[in-house]
Amino acid sequence: MKRHLLEAADLDRADATLVLDTAAQIESALAGREVKKLPTLRGRTVVNLFYEDSTRTRISFELAAKRLSADVINFSAKGSSVSKGESLKDTALTLEAMGSDAIVVRHPSSGAPHRLAGWVRGSVVNAGDGTHEHPTQALLDAYTIRRRLGRLDGVRVAVVGDVLHSRVARSNVWLLSTLGAEVTLVAPPTLLPVGVGSWPVQVSYDLDAVLPKADVVMMLRVQLERMNASFFPSAREYSRRYGLDALRLAALGDEAVVMHPGPMNRGMEIAADVADSVRSTIVEQVANGVSVRMAVLYLLLGGASS
Amino acid sequence: MTVLIKGARVLGGDPADLLLDDGRIAAVGGRLSATGATVVDADGLVALPGLVDLHTHLREPGREDAETVETGSRAAALGGFTAVHAMANTDPVADTAGVVEQVWRLGRQSGLVDVVPVGAVTVGLRGERLAELGAMADSAARVRVFSDDGHCVADPALMRRALEYVKAFDGVVAQHAEEPRLTAGAQMNEGDLSARLGLTGWPAAAEEAVVARDVLLAEHVGARLHVCHVSTAGSVEILRWAKSRGVQVTAEVTPHHLLLTEAAAASYDPVFKVNPPLRTDTDVQALRAGLADGTIDAVATDHAPHAVEDKESEWAQARPGMLGLEQALSVVLETLVEPGLLDWAGVADRMAVRPAAIGRLDGHGRPLTPGEPANLLLLDPAARAVVDPAALASRSRNSPYAGRELPGRVVATFLRGEATVLDGKAQK
Numbered sequence: 060m061k062r063h064l065l066e067a068a069d070l071d072r073a074d075a076t077l078v079l080d081t082a083a084q085i086e087s088a089l090a091g092r093e094v095k096k097l098p099t100l101r102g103r104t105v106v107n108l109f110y111e112d113s114t115r116t117r118i119s120f121e122l123a124a125k126r127l128s129a130d131v132i133n134f135s136a137k138g139s140s141v142s143k144g145e146s147l148k149d150t151a152l153t154l155e156a157m158g159s160d161a162i163v164v165r166h167p168s169s170g171a172p173h174r175l176a177g178w179v180r181g182s183v184v185n186a187g188d189g190t191h192e193h194p195t196q197a198l199l200d201a202y203t204i205r206r207r208l209g210r211l212d213g214v215r216v217a218v219v220g221d222v223l224h225s226r227v228a229r230s231n232v233w234l235l236s237t238l239g240a241e242v243t244l245v246a247p248p249t250l251l252p253v254g255v256g257s258w259p260v261q262v263s264y265d266l267d268a269v270l271p272k273a274d275v276v277m278m279l280r281v282q283l284e285r286m287n288a289s290f291f292p293s294a295r296e297y298s299r300r301y302g303l304d305a306l307r308l309a310a311l312g313d314e315a316v317v318m319h320p321g322p323m324n325r326g327m328e329i330a331a332d333v334a335d336s337v338r339s340t341i342v343e344q345v346a347n348g349v350s351v352r353m354a355v356l357y358l359l360l361g362g363a364s365s
Numbered sequence: 366m367t368v369l370i371k372g373a374r375v376l377g378g379d380p381a382d383l384l385l386d387d388g389r390i391a392a393v394g395g396r397l398s399a400t401g402a403t404v405v406d407a408d409g410l411v412a413l414p415g416l417v418d419l420h421t422h423l424r425e426p427g428r429e430d431a432e433t434v435e436t437g438s439r440a441a442a443l444g445g446f447t448a449v450h451a452m453a454n455t456d457p458v459a460d461t462a463g464v465v466e467q468v469w470r471l472g473r474q475s476g477l478v479d480v481v482p483v484g485a486v487t488v489g490l491r492g493e494r495l496a497e498l499g500a501m502a503d504s505a506a507r508v509r510v511f512s513d514d515g516h517c518v519a520d521p522a523l524m525r526r527a528l529e530y531v532k533a534f535d536g537v538v539a540q541h542a543e544e545p546r547l548t549a550g551a552q553m554n555e556g557d558l559s560a561r562l563g564l565t566g567w568p569a570a571a572e573e574a575v576v577a578r579d580v581l582l583a584e585h586v587g588a589r590l591h592v593c594h595v596s597t598a599g600s601v602e603i604l605r606w607a608k609s610r611g612v613q614v615t616a617e618v619t620p621h622h623l624l625l626t627e628a629a630a631a632s633y634d635p636v637f638k639v640n641p642p643l644r645t646d647t648d649v650q651a652l653r654a655g656l657a658d659g660t661i662d663a664v665a666t667d668h669a670p671h672a673v674e675d676k677e678s679e680w681a682q683a684r685p686g687m688l689g690l691e692q693a694l695s696v697v698l699e700t701l702v703e704p705g706l707l708d709w710a711g712v713a714d715r716m717a718v719r720p721a722a723i724g725r726l727d728g729h730g731r732p733l734t735p736g737e738p739a740n741l742l743l744l745d746p747a748a749r750a751v752v753d754p755a756a757l758a759s760r761s762r763n764s765p766y767a768g769r770e771l772p773g774r775v776v777a778t779f780l781r782g783e784a785t786v787l788d789g790k791a792q793k
Contacts, residue, residue, distance in 0.1 A: 148677055168679035169563035170633030191563025252560030
């Protein structure tokens with residue numbers, strides 16, 4: 060493994076598989092234990108540096124670090140020196156001077172973790188940067204698919220919705236194709252990036268045509284602000300053309316699963332009964348997120364030295 | 366001051382001596398002599414007219430921590446310039462006779478280059494109503510170039526009025542061509558790479574749409590239009606078409622758009638963030654070809670100094686802009702002269718003669734012949750050096766060429782016969 064996890068596009072097949080296998084080992088090591096804790100990162104300090112609100116990702120990383128016995132500092136940009144104008148670089152150097160070994164960073168600007176990695180000696184984990192990447196989300200998605208379907212090679216994954224603004228979609232495109240899955244992006248043309256033609260994916264504007272062939276349907280959250288920016292005419296039209304409801308669920312093959320990175324807009328991109336159906340892996344994804352993030356922290360901080 | 370330059374190759378021709386006296390070129394020929402003259406050995410050096418920049422940000426007044434008229438002038442002189450147009454997006458904005466005269470006087474005080482203020486087209490660069498263009502034209506600064514650079518005059522009716530109005534004093538509107546509705550939040554060139562990096566794209570069409578609109582307006586009202594920092598192959602095509610129709614349009618390209626591509630953005634290092642953004646290799650080739658065939662009239666630096674804290678940040682938070690004055694000639698040497706796209710006369714034409722003509726500057730961009738003002742530079746084309754930002758004269762350090770080896774070294778610059786640079790060192 061490299062020193063940082065900045066993007067899924069950086070991961071080769073061996074490294075990605077190592078993360079997934081390590082997550083599986085960690086999960087089985089902890090299974091059935093009353094105290095869900097390993098001593099691996101005792102004495103190490105992990106900082107969660109969050110410039111954007113994200114309760115679920117922050118808690119997931121916090122839990123992962125704590126289960127590895129690391130000390131965890133949660134640093135929210137709101138109400139901190141950052142709100143007084145301190146730069147990202149100064150913040151990072153301050154945290155490092157206080158002895159952080161790894162910085163988990165969530166930031167609204169694409170590339171912020173890359174900048175950070177150039178300024179600090181410790182490891183940097185990208186917990187979501189702008190519209191760029193969210194590599195641990197893709198890893199936990201891949202982990203979930205592998206657990207459900209038993210494989211990733213040749214699995215047909217439809218990623219549906221606001222690909223243009225989605226770091227989850229980008230990370231999944233790179234990681235899943237590295238791991239041998241076949242990805243189809245499904246969205247209105249306004250929500251697909253101009254350069255999507257060069258990505259290792261199929262592109263479709265027609266959800267109904269894609270569903271019968273999909274092993275996995277990964278729904279993306281539609282942000283409310285897109286609805287007023289002419290990316291599509293109305294929430295109603297979007298929902299009709301690209302929403303996953305019970306009727307569309309029935310078009311899926313018997314083994315196919317439905318995923319969503321959360322938080323969901325129930326009734327918009329995904330119907331409530333679909334989100335709660337047995338096909339849905341949404342709750343499972345959250346649980347798997349902790350194992351995968353433990354694996355990442357372990358490999359970046361503990362694996363080499365232990 | 367009398368200066369005798371021995372053995373310079375004027376526009377790359379055969380070695381000749383140049384005698385500078387009383388601010389003018391007194392004689393050009395073989396084996397000249399002059400009693401008491403300062404002798405400059407120019408063996409192997411190329412003599413060119415002093416360069417003229419149509420597009421410099423000197424940051425004074427307002428951001429003297431990034432650059433001052435004096436530090437920017439020194440950088441310009443070291444780059445071989447004898448005149449620079451100082452852009453209007455200062456604080457306060459150069460939208461009144463008072464501010465343009467202030468900048469002009471600061472330039473006179475530094476005495477390193479002629480600082481020619483550009484006046485804002487609209488009050489406060491807000492694109493709402495015309496600034497007092499006539500008052501700026503009539504001021505001591507004699508403003509002839511008007512630009513809201515950094516902002517596009519996006520309102521077509523206002524742009525039409527500006528083009529028409531400046532005809533009264535032979536002015537030109539220099540447009541920053543960018544349709545703002547197409548570039549909201551834009552961070553880099555829109556395409557494969559922006560999609561991958563998750564940086565909002567600045568589509569080529571946002572520039573081309575405004576260039577196309579403006580050449581039609583300029584043709585309709587019979588006015589002079591200048592297009593700032595052209596960056597796309599499509600814009601070059603539109604300009605070629607407009608010129609073939611006889612539209613009074615001129616255009617400039619920056620050194621960085623001639624050398625660098627969007628690939629530099631993959632580092633997320635904001636030193637490469639610039640507006641308009643670095644484009645694709647196809648665009649770069651079209652810009653070089655456009656400059657070589659004269660479709661693009663001039664090289665202009667868009668020298669944009671920024672303080673460290675404005676660049677050492679996340680990409681999205683960083684201010685756009687790059688330093689350009691000190692390496693401009695080297696970049697032109699690398700991208701056009703060495704590949705054989707432009708000869709030395711061509712360099713003089715695109716970097717001195719035409720920019721001076723566009724800005725209606727008397728005394729600059731003149732041939733190196735007896736009787737002309739002694740504004741010239743001496744270049745060692747054989748020298749090569751790695752760019753070290755710490756060694757630059759600019760107060761800022763945001764050079765996109767840091768660590769890159771570039772050809773050519775400006776050995777001397779003369780402004781009206783006075784050496785502003787000698788042996789590669791500024792004289793003030």
